[in-house]
Amino acid sequence: MSNKLDSARQLSVDDQDEKMPTRNTLRYIILGLLAAHPMSGYDIKRAFDRSLATYWNAGNSQIYTTLKTLAERGLVSSEVVYQEDRPNRRVYRLTPAGRAAFDAWLSEPVPPRFTKDEFLTKLFFCGQTSDEAALRHLEAHLEALRAQLADMEWALREYGDRPTRRPRLLEYQMLVRDYKQAILQTDLAMTEQAIARIRARL
Amino acid sequence: MSNKLDSARQLSVDDQDEKMPTRNTLRYIILGLLAAHPMSGYDIKRAFDRSLATYWNAGNSQIYTTLKTLAERGLVSSEVVYQEDRPNRRVYRLTPAGRAAFDAWLSEPVPPRFTKDEFLTKLFFCGQTSDEAALRHLEAHLEALRAQLADMEWALREYGDRPTRRPRLLEYQMLVRDYKQAILQTDLAMTEQAIARIRARL
DNA sequence: GTTTGCATGTAAACCGTTACATGATTGG
DNA sequence: CCAATCATGTAACGGTTTACATGCAAAC
Known part of the structure; x- marks a missing residue:
């Protein structure tokens, strides 16, 4: 139906691409949540259930693995917070690179995609x-x-x-x-x- | 949550389970379209673009591979229709098993799932x-x-x-x-x- | 003494998208 | 001559879901 300009796709010169090429909305959601305050995976899950669940959600398994890959790419850092009486928490925070990636995502248009209902x-x-x-x-x-x-x-x-x-x-x-x-x-x-x-x- | 009858899970003797266990809405959509008339993969793609695209869509690659697996499971059958002037078409039609699977899907409730927007x-x-x-x-x-x-x-x-x-x-x-x-x-x-x-x- | 809450994960299966590949015919 | 229409597929990757796994503390 609409068939306009598919290829405004010049080769970008800089290949610092620790590629984050596709979509992964979840990555950016996590970065966005961490932009407000540092959080653990558990906190992120609760943030979903409290305020985000209507627009997006993710299971623990996806959250924890995504945090790990974000850390590998240097977009977040983490430290363990020791607790008595409860399991220790690994708390993540944004790095400057993470903040930059999040800002870039925010300013990009939403790529169109077919709805599925x-x-x-x-x-x-x-x-x-x-x-x-x-x-x-x-x-x-x-x-x-x-x-x-x-x-x-x-x-x-x-x-x-x-x-x-x-x-x-x-x-x-x-x-x-x-x-x-x-x-x-x-x-x-x-x-x-x-x-x-x-x-x-x- | 449920922890009762996990043990109803003995090795079932009959492995007729060519399992179709998960969700795959696309499979059922294709069965539903074929329930109206026999069609080729190409026709199915057109049906999506004409009348279904607002609720669901799929690329050719997914359509053709899904048709193949449906055929393997005996839910559809196919025959080649030879044409001059144009590429031949492989036309699929529902088998009785396919019709039954589609009816079962129609009468099942829609499994809940998180929306993603x-x-x-x-x-x-x-x-x-x-x-x-x-x-x-x-x-x-x-x-x-x-x-x-x-x-x-x-x-x-x-x-x-x-x-x-x-x-x-x-x-x-x-x-x-x-x-x-x-x-x-x-x-x-x-x-x-x-x-x-x-x-x-x- | 069983459930809920806290807290973190792994593995596998499954679904969907993107990129690639081919080739004839018709209409502008 | 170029684009669109007809027609069928393969391969690879990436994102999501499901199932499995563990373990302590508090509350009912």
């Missing part, structure tokens, strides 16, 4: 089943959406109004939150409408 | 850059959304009103289309609102 994809094919089966999917989706909206409300109450010394960060986070919430609400409204549409025929 | 993720971190950079991202997103909406309109005009002998299929496809369109419109509205919000400060 398992729910809509299945619904697309539901003409090949019974309306009852379709209704089951829609109702399950409705429930999932309500749970997600409730989670967002909860996270807002729990973590949203804490004082911060970086109001700009919070401002964008709230902006994104509102954005996502509006989409979820439309999603919910459309699911309800679809249910009504199908029920009307039974 | 590169755009919102980047916006989430935009408090660490200039508002100008954030505006650039938002404006690029706006343009992408407009293009996508235009594509959907175009696809509707081009392929949407053709007569069909399976009105139920089309009905669900229209439902999903409306659904997606509403979400894109909310997306667009929120992007515009975010742009206004940031501009108000400059």
